[in-house]
Every structure is written in structure tokens, then in C-alpha cells.
Amino acid sequence: MKYISTRGNVEAKGFIDTVLMGLADDGGLMVPSEIPVVSAAELEEWRTLSYQELFLKIFSYYTNDEIPYEDLKEMAYTSYGNFRAPEVTPVRKLSDSLYVLELFHGPTFAFKDVALQFMGELYSYISRKQNKIIHILGATSGDTGAAAIQGVRGKEGIKICILHPHGKVSRVQELQMTTVDDSNVLNLSVHGNFDDCQKVIKDLFADLDFKSKYHLRAINSINFVRILAQTVYYFYAYLHVEGSAGKKINISVPSGNFGNIFSGYLAKKMGLPLGKLIIATNENNILERFVNTGEYKPGDFTSTYSPSMDIQVASNFERYLYYLTGEDSGKLSSYMAALQSEGKITIDGTDLEQVQTDFAALGVKNQQCLDTIGKYQNEFGYLLDPHTACGIAAYEAFNGEGEIGITFATAHPAKFDEAIALIDIKQEFPAQIAALFAMPQHQTVVEHDKEAVVRELKAFYGNEGSVR
């Protein structure tokens, strides 16, 4: 398996080089040169596998034996060994037509742990095997940062710097990131929003001299391995829903940067019989507007009760667009150029029909989000976090009569008590979260400005040159 850039100007790479490259050097995103297809018979054989076994089956299609099987196995078992649920991502049945895939049983109580616990192990493995310095640079609206820091804190050969939007993450998210006092961690709290943070890091990755001189590596979903690791739980969910054999299952995914739902798109292309892929967003509804009208146009940023999805410029949209163009890098590049110069991308005709076949989408308003949390607490005694509540509202809008839907629970409600308290629900915090409130914080507040970030990075990296 080789990996290529959506923009077509990067020499094909192997698996590890793709991980290390992160953002493609031509500004595009790396994708597999062809997507492997799992047969229906093999899929059925996977029904009894544990999460870790399933992970190994799926990764084996992609790693080209660049990582010996025993090493990959050890990484998978270490990564998921510290999840609070033995199933890793348990499936809960709420009714005959609704299942919830709980993705929040990792160390930081959000779905990001599933991929980032593994990426922490993988970067550490590559650093040891190749004697490489790994300087992770990431942007977060709250959850990626916490999970990435937790995945690599204290690991030799690795430093991590995370940019988060100042005052725009939840209190627990901020504490999860900033109470970590390991010397290999730097938190930059940026005056601006998530899109501003993401733009700064993308600009730094695009500066190839800087990227190479300072050994920059990505943990955001611009990195293909994030997408791949997230694909595993789509298979797991499908295989653990009662009566799914021979049926198509709809999946509703709280979405922001389009990474999670793109993993579902990949799973479907690999042969997983999924029905509708439902994009649930909040009032930052660029993806809903795109699916309904064909116009992709970043709008005004809105702060909502689901702050992790307060995103206008969705990174992985480019990967989807690449497949929509029939893997035509030239056409994709001209769409991305139009986004740059005209501030929007417009598609129509059969392309728009294809989009509407691939996805349904709903932008859930703040009040509807709160109403959904209240409704599920009353009817099922099940407390939803505000992101998951958007997912459930979108499931309700699109799951048809007699169809089965799975909604992804992307975070634990304790991470977003600000919203939940508004409807007078009092929740008890898990001990790991309650303990954060008494801990000192470490962060540097910076302006939303590439040069200010560069100054902090240079001080953090010190004299580290090309040898570890």
C-alpha cells in the first residue's frame, strides 16, 4: 500500500513516512492510493473479535509490514489497556432502533483517546526505532489536545505543543490540558478561535524548512493514521449491533473537523454495509449547508454549548472532495484554490446528488441540543453530552421507520457541565475529573499570530537539532 496526496504533488510514500509527513508537503492530505475492500465473508468472521483483534485486522491492510506484527500487537494492547471499559468502545442499546457507541472510556473521556492513545505509542515506537526527534504540533477545540497530551506526556524523544482557543474550551477540557506538568508539554492559549489555531499550525506545517528543521509532526486528523484508527470503531459498532447481519445500519456522528465522519466514509468504501452517514453539527453549520445546497462557505464563528464542534473550516473535507472528484487531483486543487481566492467551493448537478447520497446533515440549534439532553435523561435515564445530543437530534431527523441507527457518543457529559447545568441536571464527576479542579495550571497566553507561536516554539525546542 502506498499513500499519495490529494493534490497529486508528493511522491508516493509508505505507511511510516505518511505518519511522519502529517500534512502533505504540497499542502494536501495523504490518502491510500487504493482502498482495500473487506469481503462480506471476512466481515462475518470478524464478529467475535475483540476490539484489539479487530484493530490488528484493519491495520494489517494498511501498514505494509513496515511494523512487525508483534510490535503492532503490543502497541494495540498497550493503547487500549487503560480504557475503563474492557470492550474499549461499548455499544449501548437504548431502543430497538437506537444504539449508542460510547467512545468516551479512554483517559480523557472523549473519542479522541481511541486514536491518540495509539498515536502516542506509535510516535514513541518510531522515535525509538529510527532514533528520531518527534515534535508534535497540534490545534484543538478542547478534546484532541487533552487526548494527545495524555498520549505522549513524559515520553522520551517526544515534545508536544498544543494551541487551544483562549476561553473557548470547557473548564474541564482546559484543566485536562493545562494541569499536566511534564516538561515535554507546552500549552499555548491563543486569543482567537479554533479555526485561527488550526490555520497557524497548517501554515507552520506548510513552511517545509521550518517543519524539517524543528521535526514537526501532526496529531490532528490531517494525519491519515488518525482517520484509520477511527475507522476501527465503525466496524466494531456495526458488528456489535443485534441483528445487523445482512442489514444496512445508519450512523449519526457529531462532526466538526470532518475527521470522524470521514473515517465512516472510509469504512463504507472498505465494504462495511452502512446506510446513511449522518453529519450532526451545531450552529456552525457549514457542513449542513454544503450537503443541502452544494455551497461550502465558511461563515461567522458562533460559540455554542458543544464547543468542540465550533469549527467552520473542516480539515478533512478536502479528503472527501478528492473522492467526490473521482480522485482527480487537478480538479480538487482547483476547488481548494477557489476556496482560497473566492472564499467558497460550489458543486452542483450529479456531484451534489452524490453528496446527498453519501450524507445527510443537520445543524442542531442550541435550544434543541439542551432539549435533547433533557428528553433522553427523562425517557432513558441516559445523560448525553451536548455533542452527542446533537448526534441524537440528527439521528431522530433522519433514521427512517424500521431502520436501525447508531449514534456516536463522542464525549462524557462531565466534560461539558456548563451546558448540562443550564437544564438543572446535577451530575457527579468521575474521580479523575473531580481531582483536576485542585491542580495548578501551566499555559502561556499568546496572540493569534504565527510569529508569536514561532517564538514560543523555538524557546520550547531549545537547541535540539537533527540528532536525538
Ligand SMILES: Cc1ncc(COP(=O)(O)O)c(C=O)c1O
Ligand atoms: C466531543 C466531540 N464531538 C465531536 C467532535 C467533532 O469531530 P470531528 O472533528 O472529527 O468532526 C469533536 C472534535 O473534533 C469533539 O471533541
Ligand SMILES: N[C@@H](CCOP(=O)(O)O)C(=O)O
Ligand atoms: N474537535 C477537535 C478539533 C480538532 O480536530 P482533529 O480531529 O483534527 O484533531 C478537538 O477536540 O480539538
